[in-house]
Amino acid sequence: MQRKAETQTIVRKKDNFSEWYSEILKRAKILDIRYPVKGVYVWYPYGYKVRNLVYGILRSLMDKEHEEVLFPLLIPKDELMKEKEHIKGFEDEVFWVTKGGSTELDIPLALRPTSETAIYPVFKVWIRSHRDLPLRIYQIVNTFRYETRHTRPLIRLREITSFKEAHTAHATRADAEEQVKKAVALYKSFFDQLAVPYVITRRPEWDKFPGAEYSIAFDTLMPDGRTMQIGTIHLLGESFARTFDIKYEDENGSLQFVNQTCYGISERCVASVIAIHGDDHGLVLPPTVAPIQVVIVPIVFSRKAGISNNGVESVSVEKACVAVYDELNEAGIRAFVDNSEDRPGAKYYRWEMKGVPLRIEIGPRDLKSNNCEFVRRDNTKRTHVPLSDVVPEVKRTLEGIQGDIHEAAKETLHANIYKNKSEDKMEMEELRRKAEHGIVSLFLCDRERCGQELEDQLGVSVLGKAVAVYEAEEKDKSEGECMICSRKAKRVYVARAY
RNA sequence: GGGGUUGUAGGGUAGCUUGGUCUAUCCUUCGGCGUUCGGGACGCCGAGACCUGAGUUCAAAUCUCAGCAACCCCA
Structure with missing residues (x-):
């Protein structure tokens, strides 16, 4: 029974973060890295659920003041090349579509490395008057960059699958600067909800976004001691407006260039959640983004009706589990009853690997005393909870986990500055x-x-x-x-x- | 950007030097049946692979070249 324990232990996070990271992505079923194109990967269903919960939080923050749109993937070469500073920063990384079938295209089409040059020509058409401002839009799309350096799942990709990019246009520079501040606040709130700590810096002149006046970046600290950029915000000023001729008519009837900002977040935010909170047993997901927040494990001795243990029939254990599930479900908590044929131990390991924040065990022993047992993923603490208090106790515990892992992560970051x-x-x-x-x-x-x-x-x-x-x-x-x-x-x- | 190593079942390996009756093995893979079930159970039966293409050859997992992919080192 113990024989396997050793061999199934994964590489320790401390010893070799890189290996640990890919091992977790595979075992927790986040990404399948076996796709035969460099730097592009497949989201597994479980990973995609995590992604969608993460981006759900981002969407709900964005939707307060932005409208979601969807622009085309293809950008004609002449548009892409218009902004000289901008293209200098990207030209070596652009994927090109040069043929339609066997016909050579007159104007090659770029796969967007980012969407400024797709969106701003349309801004020119959309924006006529000061009444159209401020204009605040965003989209969540894939973007392509021909990375020559070592690619890494979720971190350095040739296809970024989940790029949230926002683009805003304002009447004045002051308004645009105000938007930068709002975007910083918005990103703070986002990463706080992911329990991911960060430092915010203004990038040096030589490292700002190509075409921007200045760039502000969120960086987090990865377990191997390296920082990772997880969000950026740029004040574009009038540079793109002049290039793409985006003007509005002000109250006095004269034409003015708009002032712009743009800001983006990619699936690196998912990578940071995995890397920062995970441990040697697998993922540790913040309850806010856990596809399953509570897994209920029935402890039964036989599926056959009539066989009992401690005078409690297995059927009543299963019934109790379903009852708890129903209560949680009704309370809006994402719960799951693991009814599979595996032994309880195997289930524990599986759900620990998948990072489920809270496990509830219900067995004959518990049922006799009208209890169930809570086991926290983050600290493995076990508590006995009366069945009648399950819902409020689950809520309290999930909040506790969310807060505790956030605090722990902040402490780690602080300790390493x-x-x-x-x-x-x-x-x-x-x-x-x-x-x-x-x-x-x-x-x-x-x-x-x-x-x-x-x-x-x-x-x-x-x-x-x-x-x-x-x-x-x-x-x-x-x-x-x-x-x-x-x-x-x-x-x-x-x-x-x- | 430069150099190196590697590619065999879902995962890990052996076989390649010296081409042949070359497939094999392990598992934390998958399926079936049965016994189990409070921290990764066990037994039996079964499934599943030589990266792609071209070349050399009577014959290629094995040799050559190219492509693709992965890993490592240096810039």
């Missing part, structure tokens, strides 16, 4: 070590040369200046000397990045 003091002339070698397993906050001036120099010396990427993440950071207006050139500098975050 190392703040280098201005007067602390720490050796580069030591900073490099700090950056091995987290984020380093240090003083660096705005010049690209210094940024590149530091990136080379430390083997890191500059994430940028912290933007209002936690109260403490917001108030940190301290200045120091640039690590490289000793000029006046502000704090930036640096880390090894995905």
